[in-house]
Amino acid sequence: MPANVPYPGSTESGRVLSHVRALLRNTKIVESSEIPELSDKGLRARRILRVASPLIPPGYLVLELTDSSGRPLANLAMTAEGQFVMLEDARGPEMPRPLALDDAAGGC
Numbered sequence: 001m002p003a004n005v006p007y008p009g010s011t012e013s014g015r016v017l018s019h020v021r022a023l024l025r026n027t028k029i030v031e032s033s034e035i036p037e038l039s040d041k042g043l044r045a046r047r048i049l050r051v052a053s054p055l056i057p058p059g060y061l062v063l064e065l066t067d068s069s070g071r072p073l074a075n076l077a078m079t080a081e082g083q084f085v086m087l088e089d090a091r092g093p094e095m096p097r098p099l100a101l102d103d104a105a106g107g108c
Contacts, residue, residue: 024038033089048063049062
């Protein structure tokens with residue numbers, strides 16, 4: 001199903017945030033996630049990560065979403081074409097995340 005986003009395929013940060021706003025406006029993600037702050041006009045992306053994946057070619061984007069004051073709200077994964085992949089609630093205490101891949105994977 002094609003996504004209804006303004007700039008399909010773009011990975012420019014302002015355009016990706018426009019995709020997120022379109023997804024949140026045109027789906028029931030806010031209601032089902034129980035994160036009402038996602039509908040806030042002050043929604044920001046603290047960081048956008050590009051992830052390569054053979055399962056979702058050519059990969060997907062993970063956005064760390066914050067409110068206007070910088071408080072973490074959620075991590076949202078989506079394709080560059082604007083298809084929703086998943087959402088993680090980030091409103092709780094921030095968990096330290098190691099930068100070393102071996103540490104992040106638990107030494108696997």
